Amino acid sequence: MMYKRDPELIREVLGKKVQFILGDIACVYGGLLAGCSFFGGYPITPASEVAEGMARRLPRVKGTYIQMEDEIGSIAAVIGAAWGGAKSMTATSGPGFSLMMENYGYAVMTETPCVIVNIQRTGPSTGQPTLGAQGDMMQARWGTHGDFEAIALAPSTVQECMDFTVEAFNLAEKYRNPVCVMADGEMGHLRERVVIPDEKDLKIINRVPATIDKDKFIPFTNSQTRNSKVPDFPTFGTGYHTYVTGLTHNEKGFPATDKQPDHEKLVKRITTKITDDIDKLTNVEKLYLDDAKTVFVTYGASARPAESAMEMARAKGKKIGMLRLKLVWPFPFKEIQKLASKVDKIIVPEMNLGQIVHPVREYVEGQCKVVSAPKIGGEMHLPHELYKYLEGK
Amino acid sequence: MIEIKDDWCKGCGICIERCPVNALEDSDRLNKKGIRPPQLKEKNECNFCRLCELICPDLAITVIPDKEVKKDMKKTLLSPTGGKNK
Amino acid sequence: MPDIKTADKLNKKYLRGDMWPTIFCNGCGHGVVLDYTFWAIEELGLDMDKTVFVSGIGCSSRLPGYINADGLHTTHGRAIAFATGIKAANPDLNIIVFTGDGDCSGIGGNHLIHAARRNIDMTVIMINNFTYGMTGGQLSPTAPLGSIATTAPYGNIEHPFDICELVKALGANYVARWTVSHPYRPMKSVKAGLEKKGFSLIEFFSPCPTAYGRRNKLGDIKKHWKWYDDNTILIEEYNKIMKYGSDEEKEKTKNKMQIGVFQDIEKPGFFEQYEKLLKGLQDKRGKGGKK
Numbered sequence: 001m002m003y004k005r006d007p008e009l010i011r012e013v014l015g016k017k018v019q020f021i022l023g024d025i026a027c028v029y030g031g032l033l034a035g036c037s038f039f040g041g042y043p044i045t046p047a048s049e050v051a052e053g054m055a056r057r058l059p060r061v062k063g064t065y066i067q068m069e070d071e072i073g074s075i076a077a078v079i080g081a082a083w084g085g086a087k088s089m090t091a092t093s094g095p096g097f098s099l100m101m102e103n104y105g106y107a108v109m110t111e112t113p114c115v116i117v118n119i120q121r122t123g124p125s126t127g128q129p130t131l132g133a134q135g136d137m138m139q140a141r142w143g144t145h146g147d148f149e150a151i152a153l154a155p156s157t158v159q160e161c162m163d164f165t166v167e168a169f170n171l172a173e174k175y176r177n178p179v180c181v182m183a184d185g186e187m188g189h190l191r192e193r194v195v196i197p198d199e200k201d202l203k204i205i206n207r208v209p210a211t212i213d214k215d216k217f218i219p220f221t222n223s224q225t226r227n228s229k230v231p232d233f234p235t236f237g238t239g240y241h242t243y244v245t246g247l248t249h250n251e252k253g254f255p256a257t258d259k260q261p262d263h264e265k266l267v268k269r270i271t272t273k274i275t276d277d278i279d280k281l282t283n284v285e286k287l288y289l290d291d292a293k294t295v296f297v298t299y300g301a302s303a304r305p306a307e308s309a310m311e312m313a314r315a316k317g318k319k320i321g322m323l324r325l326k327l328v329w330p331f332p333f334k335e336i337q338k339l340a341s342k343v344d345k346i347i348v349p350e351m352n353l354g355q356i357v358h359p360v361r362e363y364v365e366g367q368c369k370v371v372s373a374p375k376i377g378g379e380m381h382l383p384h385e386l387y388k389y390l391e392g393k
Numbered sequence: 394m395i396e397i398k399d400d401w402c403k404g405c406g407i408c409i410e411r412c413p414v415n416a417l418e419d420s421d422r423l424n425k426k427g428i429r430p431p432q433l434k435e436k437n438e439c440n441f442c443r444l445c446e447l448i449c450p451d452l453a454i455t456v457i458p459d460k461e462v463k464k465d466m467k468k469t470l471l472s473p474t475g476g477k478n479k
Numbered sequence: 480m481p482d483i484k485t486a487d488k489l490n491k492k493y494l495r496g497d498m499w500p501t502i503f504c505n506g507c508g509h510g511v512v513l514d515y516t517f518w519a520i521e522e523l524g525l526d527m528d529k530t531v532f533v534s535g536i537g538c539s540s541r542l543p544g545y546i547n548a549d550g551l552h553t554t555h556g557r558a559i560a561f562a563t564g565i566k567a568a569n570p571d572l573n574i575i576v577f578t579g580d581g582d583c584s585g586i587g588g589n590h591l592i593h594a595a596r597r598n599i600d601m602t603v604i605m606i607n608n609f610t611y612g613m614t615g616g617q618l619s620p621t622a623p624l625g626s627i628a629t630t631a632p633y634g635n636i637e638h639p640f641d642i643c644e645l646v647k648a649l650g651a652n653y654v655a656r657w658t659v660s661h662p663y664r665p666m667k668s669v670k671a672g673l674e675k676k677g678f679s680l681i682e683f684f685s686p687c688p689t690a691y692g693r694r695n696k697l698g699d700i701k702k703h704w705k706w707y708d709d710n711t712i713l714i715e716e717y718n719k720i721m722k723y724g725s726d727e728e729k730e731k732t733k734n735k736m737q738i739g740v741f742q743d744i745e746k747p748g749f750f751e752q753y754e755k756l757l758k759g760l761q762d763k764r765g766k767g768g769k770k
Binding site: 002003037038040059060062064066068069070072073076077078079080081082083084085086088102103106236237238239240241242243244245246247254255 | 498527528529531533543544547548549550551552553554557560561562563564565566567568569571572589590592593753756757760761764
Binding site: 448 | 485486487489490494499500501503504505506507508509510511513514515518659660662666700701704
């Protein structure tokens with residue numbers, strides 16, 4: 001029996017409207033609200049609670065939960081479920097994210113909508129399992145082999161863990177691309193107050209199913225029913241007899257690996273379908289940018305101490321601002337270019353040795369100074385540590 | 394009689410080898426790839442057992458029983474997976 | 480004369496005609512396995528709109544591209560995991576997985592083990608040609624002792640993997656193994672596997688004259704196909720000879736590869752159990768029990 005999203009049942013299972021929950025569980029809530037009906041997971045600290053939360057709640061909304069044998073099986077089952085018609089997600093951390101890379105590329109190539117929640121932890125390798133980091137940001141963009149575009153969101157509060165998971169599903173369905181929610185161990189294991197939105201305040205986007213005549217339908221080309229580079233989705237079992245492959249394919253879906261133009265046409269379409277919409281996708285939070293001369297550009301958990309440092313500085317009269325990236329990939333380069341022309345210095349606090357500082361530097365193009373504020377080892381920046389960056393010239 | 398899709402045949406020769414009554418041989422025609430598809434011999438004992446049809450890796454052979462021939466066609470009428478043709 | 484089903488009619492119904500002839504080599508057994516599957520599907524009258532074919536990477540995994548139905552050509556070794564996901568999203572679909580020996584038992588071993596253990600409702604048709612054919616003939620986990628391969632130029636010193644034994648031990652509902660040269664029993668077996676609820680594995684010994692046969696001096700195509708007939712034996716006969724035969728007979732048969740139906744049981748499948756679980760939860764909710 002196929003899943004049907006029932007808003008009343010979902011809210012009955014989620015419980016009270018205002019709750020005090022873990023970030024991991026907020027991701028679960030976001031998935032259920034979006035209509036997730038399949039979760040394939042594997043235990044890994046600090047993301048095990050997402051799997052546990054799903055195991056408890058997904059059967060109660062008549063979805064399917066399977067604990068797969070490893071992370072590779074998890075992402076594979078998630079992609080298969082998407083082709084079977086379900087909205088599907090998985091959750092993992094650094095080592096599992098690395099394992100999932102091959103099939104992440106497969107989802108990009110076959111234009112499969114799915115959500116991967118990465119509760120990042122320190123790396124490389126086993127690292128510090130219980131402590132958070134932001135060391136996978138570049139991996140979300142470049143982790144799998146070949147040329148592709150990534151979509152990644154970085155929540156800074158537990159409420160955002162929930163909201164961004166819903167948004168991730170919407171983006172995945174709209175662009176038919178896998179979307180990563182790059183939380184970190186700090187967010188994942190933090191308890192904060194969340195407010196579950198009412199149905200009327202919730203925006204849900206579903207994939208556009210293929211409806212035209214089976215003989216006329218072409219699966220892997222611009223949509224035949226609307227003006228979009230994203231084709232309509234021919235769910236398995238609806239009679240379209242689609243052949244889906246990770247090999248370079250022609251418009252009908254069959255392997256076409258011999259000629260250069262075929263590959264270029266395909267890869268250009270699946271990358272520009274996202275980059276063309278950079279203005280619609282850009283999602284940032286701007287604080288005190290009107291008169292700021294020194295600005296923090298940050299995302300995820302690092303935004304919290306940065307905001308505190310900024311408030312400390314403002315109290316002393318310094319003109320400091322903050323640009324918080326909610327959607328990190330595709331990189332909101334226009335915002336950075338606009339900012340660079342107005343300010344003298346950009347500081348990029350990150351819980352890694354400097355990853356997002358590189359595209360910042362790239363798009364600043366030397367118009368102002370860019371300073372990296374890295375911190376590794378599983379501890380968040382402390383506000384006074386970031387304040388020191390504001391004191392220097 | 395048998396119908397061969399010439400351009401599908403790859404010339405493996407399994408049908409000729411496996412025919413229980415040795416009814417097949419290489420023909421004189423050449424297909425697009427330079428392969429000689431099989432044909433029924435002039436004098437053949439074909440009883441329409443359809444083994445060649447079932448075993449051809451390229452699904453190139455179709456066996457069509459001759460209506461005039463009064464041979465025992467029990468095997469032909471059986472469905473390959475067991476039981477009679479419905 | 481009743482309307483006899485012929486290969487031609489089957490081809491028109493099930494094959495993507497414009498993709499044929501196949502990429503398979505001359506004398507390859509993969510096309511025969513496809514043929515048997517078509518006959519089994521025809522017998523059962525499966526709805527091709529509700530049947531999905533999943534495959535990994537390799538020669539055997541090219542088969543779904545030739546079938547006129549939904550097909551998912553996935554990454555190396557992961558076909559069974561993808562198939563689990565499709566079935567979870569829509570349990571009404573029939574899932575048939577085409578995979579090869581390296582794809583299934585090498586890189587995909589873990590997924591095979593767990594899908595069989597969970598008894599997921601799918602039919603896995605594994606085509607075993609003792610080699611990694613698509614990439615040129617490297618050593619495969621199922622290759623017999625002493626085989627020559629490009630990555631084992633001095634002979635294989637590893638013991639071969641008996642996949643049917645493994646899947647039988649995991650409690651799959653239907654496990655069988657056949658050669659491609661004798662049509663009737665394999666076709667019945669594929670039909671039985673498709674009908675059966677729960678995990679079915681049907682293994683086919685398929686000749687690979689190009690990558691395996693040539694290197695192991697098994698002769699031309701005809702001799703290579705004959706090699707399979709000479710070196711395989713039905714499991715019932717094997718057991719009979721081992722129990723009652725003379726020493727000479729035992730000596731001749733003890734190294735032959737066994738074929739036949741190894742297991743045919745009825746255990747509830749994963750999704751059957753999951754449906755029961757869901758129903759239990761809904762009943763509890765109806766009674767207003769503890770959430």
